[in-house]
Amino acid sequence: MLMTTPPVCDYEGSDYQSSFWDQGGRAYEDLAEAIALKRLLPKSGKLLLEVGAGAGRNTPRYQGFQRIVLLDYSRTQLEQAQERLGESDRYIFVAADAYKLPFVDGLFDGATMIRTLHHMKDAPAVLREVRRVLQPSARFILEYANKLNLKSILRYMLRRQDWSPFTPEPVEFAALNFDFHPETVRRWLKEEGFALERQLTVSHFRIGILKKIFPANFLAWLGSFAQLTGNWWQLTPSVFTLSEAVGETAIAPESAFFQCPQCDQAPLEERPEMLICSSCDSKYAIRNGIYDFREPLT
Numbered sequence: 001m002l003m004t005t006p007p008v009c010d011y012e013g014s015d016y017q018s019s020f021w022d023q024g025g026r027a028y029e030d031l032a033e034a035i036a037l038k039r040l041l042p043k044s045g046k047l048l049l050e051v052g053a054g055a056g057r058n059t060p061r062y063q064g065f066q067r068i069v070l071l072d073y074s075r076t077q078l079e080q081a082q083e084r085l086g087e088s089d090r091y092i093f094v095a096a097d098a099y100k101l102p103f104v105d106g107l108f109d110g111a112t113m114i115r116t117l118h119h120m121k122d123a124p125a126v127l128r129e130v131r132r133v134l135q136p137s138a139r140f141i142l143e144y145a146n147k148l149n150l151k152s153i154l155r156y157m158l159r160r161q162d163w164s165p166f167t168p169e170p171v172e173f174a175a176l177n178f179d180f181h182p183e184t185v186r187r188w189l190k191e192e193g194f195a196l197e198r199q200l201t202v203s204h205f206r207i208g209i210l211k212k213i214f215p216a217n218f219l220a221w222l223g224s225f226a227q228l229t230g231n232w233w234q235l236t237p238s239v240f241t242l243s244e245a246v247g248e249t250a251i252a253p254e255s256a257f258f259q260c261p262q263c264d265q266a267p268l269e270e271r272p273e274m275l276i277c278s279s280c281d282s283k284y285a286i287r288n289g290i291y292d293f294r295e296p297l298t
């Protein structure tokens, strides 16, 4: 029995990290994100969940956390992350769908989701899942793609774009790629049990000509001041938010960790090469250091 969840934007086999970041001329955007993360990350923490970790580009930035779970639907992205991060007990690699997180309630004291919400057809459902696995008072850093950015406003005014940046609904500008309205994201966060603490606007200078003229670190330095206006207005293509998990919800017992994404049973029995659910008998592979929950073994 497989769960019905919204479609996944599949990065399996993708060269996203090298083509988009390493050779894609995005040093400025990467630096701008590093600055935002440094501002928003708690100084310390025990266990962080990175949702849509990809090839682990941001993972080395989560310095204060003792352990980090890198979760991504794509196994090949996680393999690249393993290469980048090297052998370490600090990292746990999990291939799974963000709509059905394979963890017990109240497990994590922090979570990040960077450049991943924009692939979610049902964004509130994913935020609900993230909230479920967080302890009360945990911190959640969410980045989202903002439809109300200056470029889209200009294009709309010049009639070069048919969708309105001002309306609250998400826009799917390419298959499974969504831009969101800031007010809508704020409302979803509130509805799903998060109290918004801070917003930073990121990538003010994501403009080809500026990136050609000025070095990336100069633009990032300049942008670091502009980020600070993020609580007042959000007109950049990318917005970083910091929220606190609120409400009286569970804290996972020390011994608990994984739960079955098919039937929610926990704990799972761990064997060297698989995890087994004693309730629905689903089996999940553990291969080359990656726990794979995408589909049970047959």
Ligand SMILES: C[S@@+](CC[C@H](N)C(=O)[O-])C[C@H]1O[C@@H](n2cnc3c(N)ncnc32)[C@H](O)[C@@H]1O
Pocket (backbone or CB within 6 Å): 007, 008, 009, 010, 011, 012, 016, 051, 052, 053, 054, 055, 056, 057, 058, 071, 072, 073, 074, 077, 096, 097, 098, 099, 113, 114, 115, 116, 119
């Ligand atoms: C644009 S990449 C961002 C990767 C990384 N966060 C970064 O900023 O470099 C989006 C990632 O989200 C993952 N993803 C998309 N849909 C997912 C889902 N439903 N569950 C888990 N991961 C998903 C993709 O596999 C991909 O690695």
